Amino acid sequence: MSKITPPRFDNPLFVAIDTTDAGRAAALARAVASSAGGIKLGLEFFMANGAGGVHAVRAAAPDLPLFLDLKFHDIPNTVAGAVRAVAPLAPALLTIHASGGPAMIRAAREAAAEAADRLGIATPPAVVAVTVLTSLDDTDLMSVGQRGPSGDQVLRLTDTALAHGAAGVVCAPTELVRLRGRFGAQPLMVVPGIRPADAARGDQKRVMTPAEARSAGADVLVVGRPITGADDPADAAARIAQEIAAAELTGAA
Numbered sequence: 063m064s065k066i067t068p069p070r071f072d073n074p075l076f077v078a079i080d081t082t083d084a085g086r087a088a089a090l091a092r093a094v095a096s097s098a099g100g101i102k103l104g105l106e107f108f109m110a111n112g113a114g115g116v117h118a119v120r121a122a123a124p125d126l127p128l129f130l131d132l133k134f135h136d137i138p139n140t141v142a143g144a145v146r147a148v149a150p151l152a153p154a155l156l157t158i159h160a161s162g163g164p165a166m167i168r169a170a171r172e173a174a175a176e177a178a179d180r181l182g183i184a185t186p187p188a189v190v191a192v193t194v195l196t197s198l199d200d201t202d203l204m205s206v207g208q209r210g211p212s213g214d215q216v217l218r219l220t221d222t223a224l225a226h227g228a229a230g231v232v233c234a235p236t237e238l239v240r241l242r243g244r245f246g247a248q249p250l251m252v253v254p255g256i257r258p259a260d261a262a263r264g265d266q267k268r269v270m271t272p273a274e275a276r277s278a279g280a281d282v283l284v285v286g287r288p289i290t291g292a293d294d295p296a297d298a299a300a301r302i303a304q305e306i307a308a309a310e311l312t313g314a315a
């Protein structure tokens with residue numbers, strides 16, 4: 063499988079808008095637009111609102127790239143069909159589960175390229191593979207029969223994902239240094255599990271602050287509830303964007 067050049071984003075902050083309310087989602091997108099580098103819509107939003115809802119949110123923040131985080135996981139033929147079905151939404155990023163295996167990963171990548179070509183979309187969606195969900199720790203993995211540290215499983219799944227055409231992976235911030243050491247600077251590292259120092263973890267288990275994650279090598283920092291659950295989402299997004307920018311300056315010094 064030929065290597066692909068992953069997209070790069072000047073502003074790495076992608077705001078996860080998880081709600082069933084399309085009006086609220088559009089208002090949140092508008093509120094964070096000046097601080098965010100992209101908008102992420104996932105299962106909760108898509109199941110309730112479908113493609114029409116995606117268009118509505120897009121219209122609220124038309125300059126921001128869209129990350130469609132639907133985490134496809136099925137047989138290759140079905141995943142390819144699902145990728146083709148969402149391709150007209152022209153997401154910059156699209157997720158599948160790496161544990162779907164080599165043929166599924168290849169099918170997603172090929173379907174994305176073919177659909178973009180057919181639709182005249184200049185840049186096909188970058189297919190990014192979810193490794194181990196950031197809500198899981200080693201004990202959770204043991205309970206589903208996966209022995210050994212979560213970091214080892216993330217490494218194995220990243221190896222498979224990149225070998226079969228994924229542009230990058232979704233991983234926890236705690237794995238970034240190890241992944242960069244093994245796979246270098248090229249693969250796109252998309253990182254949820256981001257929590258400002260004073261924020262509640264909620265169901266996230268493998269977490270770091272925005273500054274720590276950026277310094278460790280995250281290309282895309284996915285932040286949801288610390289922004290969308292704040293009294294002032296625009297201010298919360300601006301503060302996190304500032305923290306990330308300060309970490310970049312420190313790293314560059």
Ligand SMILES: O=c1ccn([C@@H]2O[C@H](COP(=O)(O)O)[C@@H](O)[C@H]2O)c(=O)[nH]1
Pocket residue numbers: 078079080104131192194195196197232233254255256264266284285286287288
């Ligand atoms: O391993 C993963 C993969 C995806 N996510 C998604 O990211 C956001 C995180 O939201 P927070 O509110 O900041 O926790 C959410 O949409 C998840 O579906 C993830 O958290 N972990």
